[in-house]
Amino acid sequence: MTTNLKKPVTLQQAIVYFSDADRAFRYAVELRWPDGKVSCPRCGSDSHSFIKTRRMWFCNGCKKQFTAKVGTIFEDSALGLDKWMTAVWMICNCKNGISSYEIARNLGVTQKSAWFMLHRIREAMKNGSFAKLGGGDSGPVEIDETFVGPSPERMHCSRRLKLQTAITQRTNKTPVLGMLDRESRQVRAQVVPNVKRETLQNAILNQLEGGATIYTDQYTGYDRLPAAKEFIHETVNHVEEYVRGQVHTQGIENFWSLLKRGLRGTYVAVEPFHLDRYVGEQVFRFNNRATKDNPLNDADRFMLAMSQVAGKRLTYSALTGKGQGAV
Numbered sequence: 001m002t003t004n005l006k007k008p009v010t011l012q013q014a015i016v017y018f019s020d021a022d023r024a025f026r027y028a029v030e031l032r033w034p035d036g037k038v039s040c041p042r043c044g045s046d047s048h049s050f051i052k053t054r055r056m057w058f059c060n061g062c063k064k065q066f067t068a069k070v071g072t073i074f075e076d077s078a079l080g081l082d083k084w085m086t087a088v089w090m091i092c093n094c095k096n097g098i099s100s101y102e103i104a105r106n107l108g109v110t111q112k113s114a115w116f117m118l119h120r121i122r123e124a125m126k127n128g129s130f131a132k133l134g135g136g137d138s139g140p141v142e143i144d145e146t147f148v149g150p151s152p153e154r155m156h157c158s159r160r161l162k163l164q165t166a167i168t169q170r171t172n173k174t175p176v177l178g179m180l181d182r183e184s185r186q187v188r189a190q191v192v193p194n195v196k197r198e199t200l201q202n203a204i205l206n207q208l209e210g211g212a213t214i215y216t217d218q219y220t221g222y223d224r225l226p227a228a229k230e231f232i233h234e235t236v237n238h239v240e241e242y243v244r245g246q247v248h249t250q251g252i253e254n255f256w257s258l259l260k261r262g263l264r265g266t267y268v269a270v271e272p273f274h275l276d277r278y279v280g281e282q283v284f285r286f287n288n289r290a291t292k293d294n295p296l297n298d299a300d301r302f303m304l305a306m307s308q309v310a311g312k313r314l315t316y317s318a319l320t321g322k323g324q325g326a327v
């Protein structure tokens, strides 16, 4: 099953390319079963017959039909792979994120459908199994927390009144914890229920290898990390200074700026539940942006996202042959 046409490189090409349902289907099949050996996602059998008119297989093992969507985030969706794949392309390559309205307009689907697609795709982007930061020859890891929430001056009057109390108590803001490995430029970030010491430290222990050098501000939530983990912990006092030699958290703060810019520009309201997915989307784009050592382009990011969609992650080197690098 080979595609004669040149693979898309830009969004415009992607829209044209995937607008052909057959071509989108072939592309998805190639990504899902790179060795060309199609197997049933339900029972694993490779004995099946292809029903060309319906772009699906009949499995001789479990006697059921399956499509290329089964077992992926596209499963149970009535929308064609052509629309799905264009949406994946847009989401993983639009620097500041994209709204469901833009997707709806570009793909000719309802805003409700677009909203659903957006969240499913974010889920796939979020679920990549990440290696811990701070191990081996990694650099110092900057750790910081931020608060994300509606800004009162942009809100409708009645909502604003209702939220007045909440704002003073800061409870309407959702905390997000982030870590940046300064050497590999990889970020881990997640919504956390609160910024209590225990919460932050559990998240840190989940994401960091013991022995890592970490830089934080002097917030007490970062105090007294378990001695057994042998972290080298240096702090910067944000009341008096922002940088002390190498010790600062400006890298992760830059990530917060990107995150918040995207939220302001594109998303009207983000509930904590959805915020975690949105954070994942930003982390995906940040970790897979083009750098001198990792010259990823839009098509590479698209294929990485697609490999997560199908529950099969590719390594950077396997995907591009461009050498080592975390994905």
Ligand SMILES: [Zn+2]
Pocket (backbone or CB within 6 Å): 040, 041, 042, 043, 044, 045, 059, 060, 061, 062, 063, 064
């Ligand atoms: Zn089967």
